[in-house]
Amino acid sequence: MAELTKIVLSEKDMPTHWYNINADLPAAGVEMAPPLHPGTLQPIGPADLAPLFPMALIAQEVSTERYIEIPDEVQDILKLWRPTPLYRAHRWEKALGTPARIYYKYEGVSPSGSHKTNTAVAQAYYNKQEGITRITTETGAGQWGSALSFACQIFGIECKVYMVKISYEQKPYRKLMMQSWGATVVPSPSDQTNAGRSILAQHPDSTGSLGIAISEAVEEAATRDDTKYALGSVLNHVLLHQTVIGQEVIKQLEVAGADWPDVVVGCTGGGSNFGGFAFPFLRENVINGKSARIVAVEPAAAPSLTRGVYAYDFGDTAAMTPLLKMHTLGHDFVPAPIHAGGLRYHGMSAQISAIKEAGLIEAVAIKQRSVFEAALSFSRSEGILPAPEPSHAIFQTMQEALACKESGEAKTIVFNLCGHGHFDMASYEAYLSGRLSDYEFSEADMKESLAHLPQVA
Ligand SMILES: *Cc1c(COP(=O)(O)O)cnc(C)c1O
Numbered sequence: 001m002a003e004l005t006k007i008v009l010s011e012k013d014m015p016t017h018w019y020n021i022n023a024d025l026p027a028a029g030v031e032m033a034p035p036l037h038p039g040t041l042q043p044i045g046p047a048d049l050a051p052l053f054p055m056a057l058i059a060q061e062v063s064t065e066r067y068i069e070i071p072d073e074v075q076d077i078l079k080l081w082r083p084t085p086l087y088r089a090h091r092w093e094k095a096l097g098t099p100a101r102i103y104y105k106y107e108g109v110s111p112s113g114s115h116k117t118n119t120a121v122a123q124a125y126y127n128k129q130e131g132i133t134r135i136t137t138e139t140g141a142g143q144w145g146s147a148l149s150f151a152c153q154i155f156g157i158e159c160k161v162y163m164v165k166i167s168y169e170q171k172p173y174r175k176l177m178m179q180s181w182g183a184t185v186v187p188s189p190s191d192q193t194n195a196g197r198s199i200l201a202q203h204p205d206s207t208g209s210l211g212i213a214i215s216e217a218v219e220e221a222a223t224r225d226d227t228k229y230a231l232g233s234v235l236n237h238v239l240l241h242q243t244v245i246g247q248e249v250i251k252q253l254e255v256a257g258a259d260w261p262d263v264v265v266g267c268t269g270g271g272s273n274f275g276g277f278a279f280p281f282l283r284e285n286v287i288n289g290k291s292a293r294i295v296a297v298e299p300a301a302a303p304s305l306t307r308g309v310y311a312y313d314f315g316d317t318a319a320m321t322p323l324l325k326m327h328t329l330g331h332d333f334v335p336a337p338i339h340a341g342g343l344r345y346h347g348m349s350a351q352i353s354a355i356k357e358a359g360l361i362e363a364v365a366i367k368q369r370s371v372f373e374a375a376l377s378f379s380r381s382e383g384i385l386p387a388p389e390p391s392h393a394i395f396q397t398m399q400e401a402l403a404c405k406e407s408g409e410a411k412t413i414v415f416n417l418c419g420h421g422h423f424d425m426a427s428y429e430a431y432l433s434g435r436l437s438d439y440e441f442s443e444a445d446m447k448e449s450l451a452h453l454p455q456v457a
Helices: 055-062 072-078 090-096 117-129 143-155 165-170 172-180 194-202 210-222 236-241 244-255 272-287 350-357 368-382 388-407 425-432 443-451
Strands: 017-019 067-069 086-088 101-106 134-139 158-164 184-188 227-229 263-267 293-299 309-314 323-328 362-366 412-417
Touching: 017 236, 017 244, 017 272, 055 117, 055 236, 072 117, 086 244, 090 101, 090 368, 090 388, 101 244, 101 388, 117 134, 117 143, 117 236, 134 143, 134 210, 143 158, 143 172, 158 165, 158 172, 158 210, 165 172, 165 184, 172 184, 184 210, 194 210, 210 227, 236 272, 236 350, 244 272, 244 412, 263 272, 263 388, 272 293, 272 350, 272 412, 293 388, 323 350, 362 368, 362 388, 368 388, 368 425, 388 412
Parallel strands: 101 412, 134 158, 134 227, 158 184, 263 293, 263 412, 293 362
Antiparallel strands: 017 067, 086 101, 309 323
16 A cells, blocks of 8 residues: 555544643643742732633643543634645655655644644633633734734634734734734734833834733733733643644554654744654653654744743743743843744743753754755645744654664654744745854844743742
8 A cells, every 4th residue: 555645534523622731741740930039939810810811711720631632613713724744755865865754744734834832722712711802912924913803703703913123014914814813913022012112212213022012912801801811832721722733643644554653853942843743752752651852943043042042031031920830031132133033932831931941852052044954845745835943853753764774774753833924935036045144143132031030939
């Protein structure tokens, strides 16, 4: 029998529960530090988060229940594009001349073009359940803003997106996508919040950052009764909602008759696609004696996992969010303008940070020119034009496959292709015309960032 190229599950094979890694962290010897209040620096409770999030999501944030049921209504909406396909990269393997077997999960088939829609739908649902009529958020490259705009439209919730000003100007089509789904999009820093006005007073020409946009969205939600805030990455409940990805992949590898993977690869910005993809595999490592290597790939320009310190820090620039213990480059770090907008964040999910600290996953940092070279190598064989973010995972997969070519090993490698690059063509243009530069986080950047970390006893 010819080996499958595309492994497609039926709707009835869609996961009915999210997998919560919190349940298995103690067995893995991983300890989570509690989030702290930004004012008192004391551990926070559910009441502290209530102005920002619906109670159901706060409960998921701290839950230790291993499997949490996905509400039927959420499952029905996810079925618009789930289960997503898993591909065997036959052509790319041949082009690379590798004996390795490469598989990739494709999340670009969602309405907004990335994995972010998986959590956007769940978050909008729980807000709707609790009577919320408006949600604010931030977006950098526009992937998260698009996903949430779509989800809010489905549930009849008003959506207001603070979009990092430079992206607002450089990515008009992402903005229009959000507006098409009924959202209001404001360039950040804006004059609509204290946080925005204070940045503009100091830096009238500020092009914005994710940290600033988060401050604006959080401030608006905290000061209005009808409004809550939604975050597209980093938090435990967001990673939880993404675990449909890894659960599907495990089923699909089984259907394909594939070996258990030797290597599992994903890119990390705040950690949500990586966590959602890798946690079900990590559980098998920890509980069932499997031994896949799990590799996180980040940009050399924003290398939180590989070079950041593991310390308490704020999630935003204005120091309004709770502090998380995580790998951070400092909350006022403004990353170089690399094209992988979704990977330009100073911090990392607390779960992934703790797991990395415990030595259960590996991490590497890559410069962007190599990333685009790998993206084109992949695209010229497989067709799909990947977003710059998952192209980091593609680069690492290519290194693993070429190492197999050297050693003659037929390893099984699986990576998460978490979004397409159709709104990123300007970055491809820069690469193809030779205008794309490499950036690396310097020692001076490092010193500067760490000088501003909050002092936690
Ligand atoms: C947002 C985004 C990322 C980075 O966020 P994670 O939470 O680390 O997944 C990566 N890829 C794409 C396509 C994104 O939209």
